[in-house]
Amino acid sequence: MTIFDVLTLIGGIALFLYGMHIMGNALTKAAGNKLEGLLERLTKTTIMGVLLGAGVTAVIQSSGATTVMVVGFVNSGIMKLEQAVGIIMGANIGTTITAWILSLTGIQGDSIFVNMLKPTSWTPILALIGIIFVMFMKDEKKHDIGEIFLGFAVLMFGMNTMTTAAAPLANMPSFTNMLLKFSNPVFGIIAGTVLTAALQSSSASVGILQALCMTGTVTYGVALPIIMGQNIGTCVTALISAIGAKKNAKRAAFIHLYFNLIGTLIFITVYYALNAIFHFPLTAEAATPAGIAIVHSAFNILCTLFWLPFNKVLVKLACMTVRGSDDDEVETGEFTQELSLLDERFLERPAFAVAQVVAVSNRMAELTRDCLNDATGYMLERKPKMKKRAVALESAIDLYEDQLGSYLVKLSGRSLSLKDSETVSTILHSISNFERISDHSLNLVETTDDMIKDDSKFSAKAMKELQIYISAVREIVDITVNAFTKNDLEAASNIEPLEEVIDNLNSKAKKHHVKRMQSGECTMGLSVLIEDTYINLERISDHCSNIGVTLIQVSEDEFDTHEYLDTLREERTPAFAKKFEDYKTKYHF
DSSP, X not given: OOHHHHHHHHHHHHHHHHHHHHHHHHXXXXXXXXXXXXXXXXXXXXXXXXXXXXXXXXXXXXXXXHHHHHHHHHHHTSSOXXXXXXXXXXXXXXXXXXXXXXXXXXXXXXXXXXXXXXXXXXXXXXXXXXXXXXHHOOOHHHHHHHHHHHHHHHHHHHHHHHHHHHGGGGGOHHHHHHHHHHTSHHHHHHHHHHHHHHHTOHHHHHHHHHHHHTTSOOBHHHHHHHHHHHHHHTXXXXXXXXXXXXXXXXXXXXXXXXXXXXXHHHHHHHHXXXXXXXXXXXXXXXXXXXXXXXHHHHHHHHHHHHHGGGHHHXXXXXXXXXXXXXXXXXXXXXXXXXXXXXXXXXXXXXXXXXXXXXXXXXXXXXXXXXXXXXXXXXXXHOOHHHHHHHHHHHHHHHHHXXXXXXXXXXXXXXXXXXXXXXXHHHHHHHHHHHHHHHHHHHHHHHHHHHHHHTTOOOOHHHHHHHHHHHHXXXXXXXXXXXXXXXXXXXXXXXXXXXHHHHHHHHHHHHHHHHHHHHTTSSOHHHHHHHHHHHHHHXXXXXXXXXXXXXXXXXXXXXXXXXXXXXXXXXXXXXXXXHHHHHHHHHSOO
């Protein structure tokens, strides 16, 4: 084997890994968050969990990725530890699909039908379709399909390159002698574990083993312990992801480890015990890519069947390893529990991470509405419990903005679909406005405190106007929250007409206040507090306007708030004028 053969082999491995990476990412992107959502909702029984875990892993081509998602689910409280067991089992079965696809490279025969089954016959066609879709199709779904085809083509080309480059190894005594050492189960398991841990993918390490099988020097006696080790090595990804997670999330990672580790020990012990008695001839036979796929699938299916009746034992083992309770850990508080959904592990699956961000930002919007209602309620009714709740909500909303902002910055750097990219942009532009609404709500609470301290009260006329003003502001916030959480552009179009009505109310309220002050109905000290109240209410409506514009502009792939508002007010379409008149009739004094 020359140095050029070695370089070709290395290049083949690189292409193989890169193709798997491209294909896996494209498959995940095309699937969006639908498959991951199934994992979250449909895991009532262990059997259902196994089927879902196998299905999702077969689609995204990575048991490690599925298990990492499960660790994230458990860590954020979406999924119970018992539900995670079935998915982890199924993930191990689903990952064997790759080996079956790669086994097609070992098909032998001269007939046209057999040759058409060989990847070398149809992979170039997939590559051609893929490059056309990627370069010339604007539709995002077709673009993703093109990347899947290209990734698969690169993967198969890398596999074929590895196979060709590894052929001279069959004539190298040193290589044959090295393989004989791996026939020792301990060495074979260690080799498979280390290789898979380094590559972070059992599918990739099994593919490399299948390529080496094409030399004809790898026997089943050598391949079997290596495959067992590969199943253990794939647990490293989940164990790394569990670092710093809650106790139950760490337990989910250990369930994955124990499933494979104990399963391997039992399988190897039983096999070699029987082999010592019956001397299986298969052990000395040369392994084939299809044979590797069969062994890989058989082990994971048998392992799952073995553990199904004892799934609670896996949970107990994990709990014995990671002692204590999550109750011992710091609670996030009444209003901030949803923040645990912003798990760093989900960033590896951007489509699902976006779904979590949507859920958390929607909760932030709803809390902002509650904060305003409590703050204005405290101003009108002066109930201490309203103040306490408004203050707590404002602190929670600050935390939401901080953590959502940081998470969105990380997420925006990932590969996102056009729709997800628009969603991230909308949320990123909106959360600061929601946070400012809560700030102005807190200002209303402080203004009310100052009035209570000074024993000041609004006059009857001022109170009546304030109630109307607050009702209008409450409605615009309610419309804004509904438009944001439901992505309702029609509702968003109602924000600006109402905001203009609120501007008019603000002007009238100030004029009326000046008249009352001139007539002696209002003192100078109270005047400052009333002015602050009007300013904060009007600013809240301005931030609602910003959110409404964001929703509309992002959907139209434009973003110039001032230009949009200027155009809207200048043109004053019949629809805008009607809504303005309706709100003007509803809110006036």
